[in-house]
Amino acid sequence: MGMREYITRRIIYALIILALSTVLLFGMVRLLPGDPIRAAMQQNVDLTDESIVQEVRARYGLDKPVHIQFVLWLRDFVKGDWGTSLSSGEPVWDMFLRRLPVTLLLFVGATFWAWVIGIPLGIFSALNRNSYLDASFTGISIVGISIPVFWEAILLIYALAVIIKIFPPSGYVPFFTSPWQNFMCIVLPTFVMGTQSAGSFSRYIRSSLLEVLGQDYIRTARAKGLREKAVVWKHAAKPALIPVVTVIGLSWGHLIAGSFIVEFMFAIPGLGRMGVDAVFARDFPVLQATLILVVINVLFANLLVDILYGYLDPRVRVQK
Amino acid sequence: MKPLLEVKNLHTHFLTDDGLVKAVGGISYDLHEGETLGLVGESGCGKSVSALSILRLIPNPPGKVVEGEVFFEGRDLMKVSEDEIREVRGNKIAMIFQEPMTSLNPVLTIGYQIAEPLTLHKGLSKEESWKEAGELLTKVQIPEAAARLRAYPHLFSGGMRQRVMIAMGLGCNPKLIIADEPTTALDVTIQAQLLELMKGLTRDFGTALIIITHNLGVVARYADRVNVMYAGRIVEKGSAKEIYGDPRHPYTIGLMASVPRLDMDVKKKLIPIEGQPPDLLHIPAGCAFRPRCNYAVEKCQEVIPELTTLADKHEVACWVDVRRN
Numbered sequence: 001m002g003m004r005e006y007i008t009r010r011i012i013y014a015l016i017i018l019a020l021s022t023v024l025l026f027g028m029v030r031l032l033p034g035d036p037i038r039a040a041m042q043q044n045v046d047l048t049d050e051s052i053v054q055e056v057r058a059r060y061g062l063d064k065p066v067h068i069q070f071v072l073w074l075r076d077f078v079k080g081d082w083g084t085s086l087s088s089g090e091p092v093w094d095m096f097l098r099r100l101p102v103t104l105l106l107f108v109g110a111t112f113w114a115w116v117i118g119i120p121l122g123i124f125s126a127l128n129r130n131s132y133l134d135a136s137f138t139g140i141s142i143v144g145i146s147i148p149v150f151w152e153a154i155l156l157i158y159a160l161a162v163i164i165k166i167f168p169p170s171g172y173v174p175f176f177t178s179p180w181q182n183f184m185c186i187v188l189p190t191f192v193m194g195t196q197s198a199g200s201f202s203r204y205i206r207s208s209l210l211e212v213l214g215q216d217y218i219r220t221a222r223a224k225g226l227r228e229k230a231v232v233w234k235h236a237a238k239p240a241l242i243p244v245v246t247v248i249g250l251s252w253g254h255l256i257a258g259s260f261i262v263e264f265m266f267a268i269p270g271l272g273r274m275g276v277d278a279v280f281a282r283d284f285p286v287l288q289a290t291l292i293l294v295v296i297n298v299l300f301a302n303l304l305v306d307i308l309y310g311y312l313d314p315r316v317r318v319q320k
Numbered sequence: 321m322k323p324l325l326e327v328k329n330l331h332t333h334f335l336t337d338d339g340l341v342k343a344v345g346g347i348s349y350d351l352h353e354g355e356t357l358g359l360v361g362e363s364g365c366g367k368s369v370s371a372l373s374i375l376r377l378i379p380n381p382p383g384k385v386v387e388g389e390v391f392f393e394g395r396d397l398m399k400v401s402e403d404e405i406r407e408v409r410g411n412k413i414a415m416i417f418q419e420p421m422t423s424l425n426p427v428l429t430i431g432y433q434i435a436e437p438l439t440l441h442k443g444l445s446k447e448e449s450w451k452e453a454g455e456l457l458t459k460v461q462i463p464e465a466a467a468r469l470r471a472y473p474h475l476f477s478g479g480m481r482q483r484v485m486i487a488m489g490l491g492c493n494p495k496l497i498i499a500d501e502p503t504t505a506l507d508v509t510i511q512a513q514l515l516e517l518m519k520g521l522t523r524d525f526g527t528a529l530i531i532i533t534h535n536l537g538v539v540a541r542y543a544d545r546v547n548v549m550y551a552g553r554i555v556e557k558g559s560a561k562e563i564y565g566d567p568r569h570p571y572t573i574g575l576m577a578s579v580p581r582l583d584m585d586v587k588k589k590l591i592p593i594e595g596q597p598p599d600l601l602h603i604p605a606g607c608a609f610r611p612r613c614n615y616a617v618e619k620c621q622e623v624i625p626e627l628t629t630l631a632d633k634h635e636v637a638c639w640v641d642v643r644r645n
């Protein structure tokens with residue numbers, strides 16, 4: 001019954017899923033075709049010399065059986081020792097710490113756009129159902145959902161950086177170097193990342209609010225003599241938000257996918273870019289860390305959704 | 321004495337994808353202070369819509385009150401401003417809805433929902449209204465009322481929720497309570513308890529009551545007067561005694577014969593009314609009941625019978641004098 005028990009149970013579930021996914025990811029990365037040592041050293045070492053290859057392999061522990069590798073890796077991972085990048089030689093943990101703020105900033109920015117655009121559009125559409133504006137908002141939302149991320153990025157760069165030179169076409173300036181330039185160079189990427197979520201929020205909020213407004217208890221609220229405003233905000237908003245919370249949580253998980261493409265296209269040194277580079281370079285330790293971060297991010301978002309659910313819907317709390 | 325409520329020639333239509341549904345096709349009736357009126361008829365005949373129309377609670381689109389007047393305390397509710405009708409809703413006229421399971425907001429506490437009209441119409445502070453909500457719950461016989469105020473509706477049984485609805489309706493001492501099949505979803509004992517409770521409370525306060533039901537037993541026991549509706553129109557109205565003792569419309573007679581009565585010989589068979597209630601999209605010309613009527617004559621096919629007075633306040637809309645057949 002209690003909220004605390006409910007949250008504890010949710011956290012335990014999340015941890016179990018995390019454990020299972022680390023095993024899976026570890027196995028999957030090993031199954032990628034190609035030899036990472038050879039891929040990493042191609043340029044600077046004579047690969048015909050087997051002894052050198054063997055030595056490097058031993059140094060990274062890649063000569064041990066897979067399950068031993070996993071245990072060792074997990075132990076180190078928990079300690080914050082995420083290995084070193086095969087391509088740059090830098091500790092992965094350091095790379096992660098350096099890039100995390102950049103990606104988080106993009107996430108926050110993308111979420112900002114998604115909420116600021118999606119939520120008002122959805123509410124307005126629902127309250128003015130079947131008006132012309134509702135129809136055009138529906139059109140806009142569907143375009144937002146279905147436009148490919150890279151295509152939208154190209155269009156926006158072309159329009160707002162090349163033709164009208166408002167924003168820089170790509171690159172990243174850290175906040176502490178210049179807050180203004182930092183702001184200018186994340187406007188386009190965050191907008192692109194947030195577009196899809198904005199579209200789907202608006203659709204979900206519209207249908208969810210419409211459904212709630214048709215419920216018997218809304219009629220009860222009106223029969224009490226409440227103003228329409230009070231009916232919508234006091235009686236309809238909270239139940240309408242419940243299903244939308246799931247969508248908001250899921251979209252936070254999806255932002256990662258957007259960040260892979262967007263950071264690559266806008267040359268932004270974040271975690272997505274790190275992941276893309278790692279794939280091309282077959283940089284195992286980096287790739288693994290990236291994928292686990294993706295999982296942690298999704299689990300975290302889901303956990304937040306569950307907790308919010310418990311808070312919003314009194315019926316959820318009692319379910320076992 | 322002037323009646324508390326005067327409904328005059330009320331028409332409510334729904335514009336649906338399939339066509340125009342004439343849910344209420346011109347009904348008129350009066351209700352005096354403290355009186356109890358029963359509104360009976362088969363499912364879909366427009367009972368709920370006619371009640372919702374009084375408070376302008378018909379969802380628009382698709383619905384609309386297209387014609388008619390509803391005088392309440394001297395004003396035509398169909399013409400007053402939005403602000404004025406909101407002053408009436410929940411304050412002077414309260415509604416108790418037919419689905420106790422879905423008519424309470426699942427994410428708001430019982431206390432909040434009962435206190436809401438009190439703060440709205442009586443201007444009570446939060447604490448005062450909360451305290452009064454507790455008293456109202458006690459009045460509708462919910463034990464440990466104060467503790468239950470913080471609970472959410474899903475913890476309440478159907479009967480308890482209906483009590484909450486009644487408490488919510490009584491809060492502002494309305495002049496009129498419209499109870500739309502307040503008990504159909506509940507079992508018989510609870511039904512009886514709730515109706516007794518409601519009747520008792522309205523008697524104490526001199527509140528007028530409209531009970532909408534298909535249960536003729538309820539009407540016989542609790543109503544002073546009865547309106548029998550068929551296909552969006554009133555086909556017979558009169559005192560409960562007259563409707564029971566001397567029904568004059570073939571539909572009313574059919575309705576009586578189709579339900580068991582305590583004073584009836586057990587060997588006598590129940591006779592259901594043949595056929596289906598009409599599709600409100602295609603109401604037949606003439607009398608809507610004609611296709612199912614055993615008494616029908618030629619005239620019934622062509623002209624809709626209007627209500628005509630038989631005796632003191634007993635009116636019937638039929639071309640045939642059923643006593644002669």
Ligand SMILES: Nc1ncnc2c1ncn2[C@@H]1O[C@H](COP(=O)(O)OP(=O)(O)OP(=O)(O)O)[C@@H](O)[C@H]1O
Pocket residue numbers: 334336341343361362363364365366367368369370379382383534600
């Ligand atoms: N929102 C709506 N949209 C379209 N048609 C409606 C709507 N609400 C009611 N109707 C129509 O109005 C007619 C009368 O409905 P109403 O709810 O008043 O019946 P009722 O007599 O209360 O029946 P019941 O005993 O089942 O509650 C129905 O035939 C229905 O098709």
Ligand SMILES: [Mg+2]
Pocket residue numbers: 367368369418500501
């Ligand atoms: Mg009804």
